[in-house]
Amino acid sequence: MQRQEAIDALCEYRGDCLSVATMQAASPWKDAGQSAQDHVDASDCMGSAASLGLGLAMGAPDRKVMVLDGDGSLLMQLGSLVTVASLAPSNYYHFIFYNGLYQSSGNQTIPGHGKTDLCQVALASGYKKAWKVSSKGEFLEALPEIMNSEGPVLIEIEIEREDGPTRFPGMPVAPQIKALREQFT
Amino acid sequence: MTTANAQGETPDAVATSVSAKALAECIVDLGITHIITVPDTVQKTFLAYMEQQDKVKILTVCTEDEAMGINAGLYATGHRPMMVIQNNGFYASVNTLKALAFDAQVPTFMFVGQFGRDLTKDSNDNRRRGVRMLEPTMQTWGVPYYRLENPEDIGVVEEAYRKCQEVEGPVAVIIGAPTGQ
Numbered sequence: 001m002q003r004q005e006a007i008d009a010l011c012e013y014r015g016d017c018l019s020v021a022t023m024q025a026a027s028p029w030k031d032a033g034q035s036a037q038d039h040v041d042a043s044d045c046m047g048s049a050a051s052l053g054l055g056l057a058m059g060a061p062d063r064k065v066m067v068l069d070g071d072g073s074l075l076m077q078l079g080s081l082v083t084v085a086s087l088a089p090s091n092y093y094h095f096i097f098y099n100g101l102y103q104s105s106g107n108q109t110i111p112g113h114g115k116t117d118l119c120q121v122a123l124a125s126g127y128k129k130a131w132k133v134s135s136k137g138e139f140l141e142a143l144p145e146i147m148n149s150e151g152p153v154l155i156e157i158e159i160e161r162e163d164g165p166t167r168f169p170g171m172p173v174a175p176q177i178k179a180l181r182e183q184f185t
Numbered sequence: 186m187t188t189a190n191a192q193g194e195t196p197d198a199v200a201t202s203v204s205a206k207a208l209a210e211c212i213v214d215l216g217i218t219h220i221i222t223v224p225d226t227v228q229k230t231f232l233a234y235m236e237q238q239d240k241v242k243i244l245t246v247c248t249e250d251e252a253m254g255i256n257a258g259l260y261a262t263g264h265r266p267m268m269v270i271q272n273n274g275f276y277a278s279v280n281t282l283k284a285l286a287f288d289a290q291v292p293t294f295m296f297v298g299q300f301g302r303d304l305t306k307d308s309n310d311n312r313r314r315g316v317r318m319l320e321p322t323m324q325t326w327g328v329p330y331y332r333l334e335n336p337e338d339i340g341v342v343e344e345a346y347r348k349c350q351e352v353e354g355p356v357a358v359i360i361g362a363p364t365g366q
Contacts, residue, residue: 020258040261042254045284051251052285055258055266058219058244079247083255087244173289177261184263 003097003159005136007032010095013143014066017093018056018180021068022049023104025097027167029068037183040176041169047076050084050094057089057151060184064091064147071098072110074118084152085126092151094122099159104166122154134158198304200334202365205234208296211342213240217294218264220244221252225271227298231364232269249278257291267346268295272319275357282326286355293355294346297330304362308332323357330357 007028014034021029022042029039040056042049053067074080074096084092100113119130129149133139139157146155208231212220221244224232235243246252252268259266270278275297286293299308302316311317323330329348331341342358349356 040257043284044288045250045254045281048250048254048281048285051246051254052258054251055255055260056262057258058255059259059262059264077248077250080251080254083246083251173284177257177289177291180261181263184261 001134001136001139001157001159003162004028006095006097006139006157006159009136009139009143010066010068012140013147015064017064017066018060019066019068020049020053020056022046022073023070024162024166025068025070026169030169030171036171036176037179040180041171041173042073043168043173046073047080049073050077050080053092053094054080054084054087054089056180057092058087061089061091064093065089067092067094069094069096070103071096071100071118072102075110075112078121081122081125081127081154085122088126088152090150090152092153093146094127094152094154096154096156097159098156099161101161103162107161107163119154119156127152127154130154130156132156132158198362199307200302200304200361201336202362203333203336203339203360204365205231206366207336207339208342208364209234209238211339212267213238215343215346216265217241217267219259219266220269221246221255221259221266222269223247223249223252223271223274225269225274225296225298225300225360227271227300227302227360227363228269228296229364230366231296234366249274250281253278253281253285253293256293257285257289260291266294268293269298270295271298271300272315273300275319276315276322279326282328282355287326290353292349292353294349295355295357296360297357298360299362302361308359308361319359328355328357330359332359332361334361
């Protein structure tokens with residue numbers, strides 16, 4: 001599936017979710033109109049999306065939290081899966097955009113591609129459920145069950161390689177944090 | 186390294202224990218809601234003391250990078266978190282420190298234990314690099330820090346917390362000696 005198709009599918013089910021996005025998911029998620037008051041980019045700290053989302057999920061237990069993570073990003077702090085599973089927020093939805101590549105730095109293959117199964121790693125860490133989807137239709141079919149499941153859950157979204165220029169939102173994170181905090185204080 | 190006597194004291198120490206109870210009272214008075222920790226040997230009695238109370242939630246995590254991410258998420262949702270880590274963990278977290286504590290302007294209040302310190306020497310004169318380089322590393326990054334070397338220094342905890350809210354970034358209290366009961 002194309003990355004944009006996955007973003008479009010997520011948009012149909014995001015409701016009033018809080019969200020975190022990182023790397024190449026961040027720009028299309030922003031373009032898709034996620035409210036600036038309900039979102040934080042994990043920017044310039046590759047690997048931190050999972051833990052940033054975990055803080056949001058624990059801090060706002062009445063809101064669902066979507067974490068739009070990358071495969072290479074997750075590998076940077078793979079232990080986060082254990083921490084998320086250990087603290088076990090039921091409102092935590094972890095989406096991994098999986099292309100097996102470090103796209104931003106020139107499409108180098110990530111370690112473990114074709115060998116490591118992130119869904120199995122998540123389940124072995126203690127996530128409640130995990131899905132692997134490879135087409136938009138399959139993703140749209142699974143999303144109602146996913147978003148009605150008790151978290152933490154992980155969804156590996158297989159996306160196609162992209163060779164165009166990489167994009168970053170260019171939105172500083174500090175105002176996002178401040179906007180979010182304003183609605184909670 | 187000088188060792189403690191049978192009473193648990195180090196006779197010629199320049200840094201001495203601050204009680205876990207005194208630290209806990211400071212933390213509760215400041216309204217801290219969560220302690221996020223990669224456990225630190227120097228602060229083990231403090232962590233054990235905090236585990237026995239129910240005013241502040243204790244979150245034990247795998248890495249200091251994660252601790253900073255969780256700290257940012259909790260802060261963004263209106264809470265007052267802090268971190269309890271050790272010197273080696275501070276070194277491990279610098280990329281996240283840069284992005285979330287500095288660039289994202291998240292108040293990141295942390296107790297950093299001087300693991301491995303020879304208590305008879307100033308930390309900057311210690312043989313162990315992990316001890317000796319902590320303050321220079323914080324100076325290089327512009328992290329404001331306060332030394333908690335003896336029980337009479339306890340006021341720096343509140344001072345450091347206020348500073349952290351004011352600068353909207355990282356501020357450390359360096360725990361110079363193992364915490365007491």
